[in-house]
Amino acid sequence: MDLRFTAEELSFREEVREFFRTALPAPIRAKCMLGQRLTREELKRWQRILYDKGWATPAWAPEWGGTGWSPVKQYIFKEELHLAPAPEPLSFNVNMIGPTLIAFGTTEQKQRFLPNIASLDYWFCQGFSEPGAGSDLASLRTQARREGDGYVINGQKLWTSTAHLADWCFLLVRTDPRAKKQQGITYLLMDMKTPGITVRPIITLDGHHETNELFLEEVRVPITNRLGEENRGWDYAKYLLGQERSGIARVGVSKMRVRRAKDLASRVMCEGRPLSEDAQFRERVAALEVELKALEVTQMRLISEPGAASKAPDPKASILKMKGSELQQAATQLLLEVAGYDALEYDREFLRGEAAAARMECDWALTIAPNHYWTRHVSIVGGSNEIQRNILAKQVLGL
């Protein structure tokens, strides 16, 4: 197993790095550097730039806009994006609904939706979880009854992130309450402008509005917006959830944060010396970098395995999800400890990039605590780490 990049892969990396250096708009890069939250317009602008280059959806099937890159090149691209630092293209669009449509949609649906999904002209949100259905998603209760040439939906969704910004929603509904729960679910695409949809904001522990509750009252969805067959929605959802898991380690994000922590530590004084010279700090950084390297090697090993480019998601990807999320949290924690007192202040306008920091001398510190708090979600979403352990136990260890 040779994990070194080939000469061709190295030159590809240079090409990608150069693209990010020149094509990423400076204000967006600046916001990413400071950890500020990006606006809808900024994310759309950046995805359009990627789309015009043909790089918004590199992992899609080439006939629908993918680049055809090998798994290693996909990995290189993603890592360089995180290191730029640049925003990821919208995950709901690119990693979730896009591949699911490609796998199970009709040609008409693919033609209608995929280009708009890739360019982010259509912003999708994910209507899966409900108040009584999180980890146990199959027990969802939002109902859809067949009426005329469509469905009428009544119910409630929860943790619907970006619903307040979205044009569309990919939705799981129950169409057969009498069947076994996994067998009565249908997958629909819902236009967010349809009458009967109420979006209620949920504020999270970082004080930010990212996620929502969705109330659906007699919402009509035409049958042409059903994905695949009625009552087969759970299969399509499982496919999507498997896809979601493998991109989720975000090693590049953690690397970027550790790099930033080291840089900041060289400028923060502690007992008369830069924090970067403190033995305790150096030990923490070394330990974290060792773990990150181990995760990176594991990820490279999984993507280099024969059959890695096939459609079936590898259950070992649960390792990447679990460890990746833990290291993301360790990296934000390191940043928080570097920032110390200066991280305690909460400046919500600055977090959103709407105003300069009230205290400019420590503006770099002001997003660190909210981002650390928000990063608690990575061990919870995308299949909680407890669920990932179950998957590893059953499907990898055979227990």
Added chain:
Amino acid sequence: MSQADYSFSEDQLAIRELIRRVAREKVAPRADEIDRTAEYPHDMFALLKDLGLFALPFSSSYGGTGSLLTACVAVEEFGRVCYNTGYLLVVQWTAFGALYAAGNEEQKERLLPGLASGELRGAFSITEAHSGSDVSGIKTRAERVPAGYRLTGAKIWCTNSDIADFVLVAAKCKGSDDRDSINLFIVEKGTPGFTVGRKEDKMGARGVPSCPLFFDGAFIPEANRMGPEGGAGFRLVMEALNTSRPVVAARAVGLAQGAIDHSVEFLKNRNAFGRPIADFQGLRWMLADMAMRTEAARQLTYRAASLVDAGVAGRELAAAAAMAKCFASDVAMQVATDAVQLFGAAGISNEYPINRYFRDAKVVQIIEGTNQVQRNIIANSLLGRESKR
């Protein structure tokens, strides 16, 4: 290490029961709102005042019990439901303890009764923008002038300062031998040249305000210097703070226990895969670990507090207090983090109370100084100081 056997007296048990009940009935319903609005909880202050708790650790001549153990229990019981309410007590005790340790008779008579009754509120200020743990690096200066001093400089994160009647401020004075010493000054609200800056919007501990302080040649009369010039007063206060370190540990124990309380209720009531999630072994074991560590932290804390009550001081107390503080604050953070995970997505939503414990625990970790200092204290007690090189 000395054996301190402690047990709770009838009175201590009664106080604990009372506070537990009051916390559950009167404080818990307000906790989320205090955190969300970040508004100073005047009603909670009034409640503590009515219960006569502002002198709890101090001598009975001020209405206290003379027991740090009782004080720790009070802070723990309030902290279980509302970190900010427990913090109101601690802030008042810090000001009281400083004056008690280093104030002269006139200062004590002037200020202690009011602090004990709650008629007066105090605050305590050392930290500056470029000197967090490094106290000797402070830059605020007290320049000798006829009949007193002129104070110049700035402080950050002074808790309670926008509502306090006076602030105990650490400043450097140059002595007649031209050497600097740090002294504490009683700076009264409204002193010309003394400004309390805008309240900080904080990530945690939101109910008790923290503000920057600005001193622009503010005149402080001689009678408001604590202790003789030369720093003896400041050192006495630092010693008093060391002695009250178990109370910091008790704040952490309260946070951890509160997080466990909320987690137990959530686990029992939340269903998934056809059962309460309290049935899942992975989660049961997580909770068991949380409870085990919290109990260990509690015992370390109670032991350190009872050593203080038994009159143990100096080096011997220092190690026990450092263990309690270091262990308890780390446990609180671990437990609060695990609790957020147990709640799932609800753990990161502001509609559920648990993320408040996580944010408050994080603040305690940052502001109470690094646990590396605590480890130094413990190591010194076992190995002596490192040899000078």
